Amino acid sequence: MKQNIAILCSGGDVSGMNPALKRFVEYSLQNNLTPYFVYDGYEGLIDNNIQKASYCDVSGIINRGGTKIGSARSKRFMQVEYRNIAKQNLDALHVTMLIVLGGDGSFRGLHQFYKEHNIKFCGVPSTIDNDISGTDYCLGVDTALNMIKFSIDSIRDTAxxxxxxxxxxxxxNKCGYLALVSHLTSGSELCLIPETAYNLNEYEQKFKQEIQNGRRYFIAVVAEGIKEDSKEIARWFEEKIGIESRVNVLGHLQRGGNPTVKDRLMAYKFITYAIDALLDNKNETIVCYTKEGFRYKEINAVVNTPYQLDEELIKFINSPKATE
Incomplete structure (x- = not known):
């Protein structure tokens, strides 16, 4: 008898989810599993918006950003009565295995769901914030970084x-990964992230000296979670450095876009490892990618360990020094 397996996307969408859905259907069928899509995340579990998937459902989606099956943040899933309904809906379809593409909050809900109902699951880290403990890479990050790269390169022209x-x-959010990596790979002059203390006054002499030596513009990349508002940083440039300034909040364009080759490949690998884990009776794990390769980690360790930005990356932020 075939086993039934379902997949859902929870929280913010990322480019790479559609390639993951494609691999999910194909690899499930290859392993004699019947694949189901849960539409609109945990909300779909509650509302029984669960449908059998086939090759036709994933044809032509590998190059599309976002997620064909939708995503959501579900307050109802935080309540036990709605989690009970979700389990009843899965039982009615004889779905015994669940894959969740999401972030830390999604995994916390999944952990509670497992403790109550013991449904086999595997989580795939999927957030452009790249702030999930235990994994060095989350699905969608490379595409987001490339969207930021394109934006910074374009803004530099007008700057x-x-x-x-x-x-x-x-x-x-409170993680500076996107800002830091974008700073290092764009050649920007200033990077401010929540993980490091900074004093804007320390940059004044250096930046003023650079203007005297012919610098025409500055690019500052800041994370949304820093203590000052971006407008305050722009005001500092005008009042202290003496250069006209503009703010550009990239916002949700970072989540969209054609998935990069890396994210398509990572989606392929993440889903393959996730299904293999379930078939190997690893019933409550997160697929993580580390310097040693793909590893399975218990969800309890992932959701209960605070994320820390790579210290090596942080060290690459140079202290301001005035030009001789």
Whole structure:
């Protein structure tokens, strides 16, 4: 008798979810499993918006951002009565295995669901914030970084033309990963992230000296979770450095876009490892990607361990020094 397996997307969407859905259907059928899509995340589990999936459902979606089956943040799933309904809906379809593409909050809900109903699951880290403990990489991050790269490169053109400072704000909540990596790979002059203390006064002499030596523009990349508002940073450039400034909040464009080759490949691998875990009776794990490769980690360790940004990356932020 075939086993039934379902997949859902929870929380913020990322580019890479559609390639993951494609691999999910194909690899499930390859392993004699019947695949089901849960539409609109945990809300779909509660509302019984669960449908059998086939090759036709994933044809032509590998190059599309977002997620064909929708995503959501579900307050109802936090309540035990709605989790009971979700379990009843899965039981009615004889779904015994569940894969969840999501972030830390999604995994916390999944952990509670497992403790109450013991349904086999595997989580795939999927958030552009890249802030899940235990994994060095989350699905969607590379595409987000490339969207930011394109934006910064475009903004630099106008910044240099008009002698301006641009403060570019990235997503990341309280995690500065996107801002830091974008700073290191874009050649920006200033990077501010929640993980490191900073004093803008320390940059004044250096930046003023650079203007005297011919610098025409500045690019500052800041994470949304820093203590100052981006407008305050722009005001600092105008009042202290003496250069006209603009703020560009990149916002949700970071989540969209054509999935990069890396995210398509990572989606393929993440889903393959997830299904293999369930078939191997690993019943409550998260697929993590580390310097040692793919590893399975218990969900309890993942959701109960605070995320920490790579110290090596943080060290790459140079202290401001005035030019001789």
């Amino acid at each position: 240099s033309s008009f002698k301006r400072a641009f403060v570019i704000e990235t997503m990341g």
